[in-house]
Amino acid sequence: MLILAWVLCWPGLARAQAQGESNVSIIINEVAVVKISGGNITLTIQAPGTVGEPPQNAVDSTCYLQYTSSLQTGQSRQVAASWQSLDSAPGGCSLSLQAFPASRSGEGTSAGQITVSSTAQIIISGITRCATGTGGTDGALLTYTLEVVAATDLVAGEVRSSTIVLTVLDAS
Amino acid sequence: MKRTGWRKDTLRKIFLIFGAVAVLGGLGWAVKIRVSGGWTEIIDFNDLQGGPGSDLISSYESLVDAVDIGITGSGNRLWQVDIRRMDTNWQSGFTLEARRTSSDRDVYGGTAFQQVTVSDQLFFYTDVSPNNARNIKVQYRLSGVSVQIPPGTYATTVCFTVTQR
Numbered sequence: 001m002l003i004l005a006w007v008l009c010w011p012g013l014a015r016a017q018a019q020g021e022s023n024v025s026i027i028i029n030e031v032a033v034v035k036i037s038g039g040n041i042t043l044t045i046q047a048p049g050t051v052g053e054p055p056q057n058a059v060d061s062t063c064y065l066q067y068t069s070s071l072q073t074g075q076s077r078q079v080a081a082s083w084q085s086l087d088s089a090p091g092g093c094s095l096s097l098q099a100f101p102a103s104r105s106g107e108g109t110s111a112g113q114i115t116v117s118s119t120a121q122i123i124i125s126g127i128t129r130c131a132t133g134t135g136g137t138d139g140a141l142l143t144y145t146l147e148v149v150a151a152t153d154l155v156a157g158e159v160r161s162s163t164i165v166l167t168v169l170d171a172s
Numbered sequence: 173m174k175r176t177g178w179r180k181d182t183l184r185k186i187f188l189i190f191g192a193v194a195v196l197g198g199l200g201w202a203v204k205i206r207v208s209g210g211w212t213e214i215i216d217f218n219d220l221q222g223g224p225g226s227d228l229i230s231s232y233e234s235l236v237d238a239v240d241i242g243i244t245g246s247g248n249r250l251w252q253v254d255i256r257r258m259d260t261n262w263q264s265g266f267t268l269e270a271r272r273t274s275s276d277r278d279v280y281g282g283t284a285f286q287q288v289t290v291s292d293q294l295f296f297y298t299d300v301s302p303n304n305a306r307n308i309k310v311q312y313r314l315s316g317v318s319v320q321i322p323p324g325t326y327a328t329t330v331c332f333t334v335t336q337r
Contacts, residue, residue, distance in 0.1 A: 016249075016336045020207025022239045024257075024268065024312060026326040028228075029216040031319060035224040066225030068217070070319040129319050131220075131227040139225055 003153040029072040031124035032077060034035030036135060037163065038063030043146040045093065055154065058146040059081045065099060065124075065166060066129045069106070076171045079108070079140075080120035087162035089116070093146050093152030097164070099123040101140040108140075116164055125171065188299050200286040203251055205334040206242040211235075211312045219317075224303060227331055230314040236273040239310035243334055252297035257288045260327040265316040268328065272296050275307035296330070 043058035063102035069077055079096055089095045098113040099126055124140055132139040148154065200302045211234040242253060255270060270297070272282035284294035298305070312330075 015201045017333060018203055018205045019331055019333045020241065022207050022310075022330045022332070023210040024314075024328050024330055025210075026214065026232075026266070026314060026317075028317070028321055028323045028326070029214065030323045031217045031220070031228070033220070033224040038257045052300050066317060068220055068224055068226060070228070070321075070323055072324075073322050078239040106308040129322070131319050132225045134222050134225040149304075 023032070029068070031068050032170075034065060034067040034166060034168050036063055036142070036166065037066050037139060037168070038142075042097075043095075043144060044144060045090075045148060048055065049114075054151055055148045057148060059143065061143045063142040063144075064137060064139035065111075065142055066134055067127070067168060068133045069127050069168070070129050071170075073126070075126070077108075078111075078122045078169045078171050079124040079127070080167050080169055081114065081116055081123050082120040082165050083116055083118050084163035084165045087164075088118075088160075089146065089154050089162070090158050090160045092148060092150045095162075095164075096145045096147060097123060098143045099140040102132065102138075104132075104144060107132055110140075113145075118127075120165075120167060122126060123166075127168075134163050174184040174241070196199055202242065202245055202334050203247075203249070203254070203334050204245045205332060206244070207239060207332050209237070209239040211238045211315065215315075215317060218258075221276065227319055228317050230317050231313065232317065233314075233325055234312040236311045237309040238312055239330075241310060242331060243305045243308070246298075246336065250298050251283075251334050253295045253332045254292040254335065255295040255330065256292045256333075257290055257328045257330050259290065259310060261325065262328045263316070263321055263326050265318075265321060266326065267315045268330075269313040269315075270330065271311055271313075273311045274307060276305055276308050278303060279308065281303055292331075292333060297337070 041060045056107050095116045096113050097116055101107045106128040108124040111122045111125050114121040132155045204267050213235050268288045269285040270288050271285045278298050
């Protein structure tokens with residue numbers, strides 16, 4: 001036994017070992033950012049082609065809402081739309097808006113068409129973890145419709161510049 | 173009878189002395205490793221590839237000198253350093269790699285990024301003129317990040333094991 005211990009402990013044969021440690025931490029924060037691809041749009045109410053007909057509504061479908069969302073499993077986000085500050089539609093008109101998200105996972109679903117008002121209304125719900133893309137036609141298509149609701153209130157030649165605010169919200 | 177007893181006793185003493193020398197010698201030559209530093213990476217909206225609508229950058233690198241390693245007490249022996257990770261809270265989609273970034277005399281291997289797994293793998297070693305090594309620098313690289321990874325803190329401990337060869 002003594003001989004065995006002697007042999008095993010001899011520095012020439014021992015296989016010494018030691019260990020050191022280093023910590024690696026990766027912190028991923030939540031992300032919720034949005035932008036509109038397409039920029040400003042112009043909607044013009046045209047005179048009817050036939051005498052006696054109501055003026056025609058104006059429609060625009062050239063803008064896309066692009067967003068990146070990262071959040072905990074089981075949670076979701078929404079996008080809401082409203083007029084900025086004291087903005088509104090021109091006299092005799094209302095503006096409706098509908099978003100059409102792509103059918104990819106996490107990008108949410110359309111909440112249907114809304115009439116834009118000073119109160120924020122949901123246009124997309126069920127957004128989880130996604131990146132819609134940044135290409136010209138990536139993201140949720142936005143369709144704006146300027147509708148004539150009271151032809152007698154229309155003001156010929158009126159030009160109104162208004163801003164719509166789109167906000168990403170955590171779903172409650 | 174007396175003479176035989178004396179021989180046995182002497183022999184036992186000789187073995188004990190040599191044994192003690194061997195053990196003390198072994199302890200004296202026990203290789204040691206000192207590891208300092210680490211890496212913390214915070215990933216947020218500033219790390220998007222191209223602003224809103226884009227995904228997070230998938231790959232991140234630490235500073236080239238994120239970790240400093242020193243090896244002492246190797247005596248006249250060659251040694252090697254193995255690397256592995258011990259996960260605390262880690263994502264299966266992450267790939268962690270490490271490489272040696274310093275130019276160290278008589279130290280070989282580990283200069284290209286290699287994946288750090290949960291099993292020991294050879295990282296670098298000495299092959300000639302074994303000496304103590306100081307200020308061996310190590311850089312980490314993480315890949316596999318995307319918005320599909322739930323936000324949170326992910327942690328692992330990288331173990332460097334030095335073994336006399």
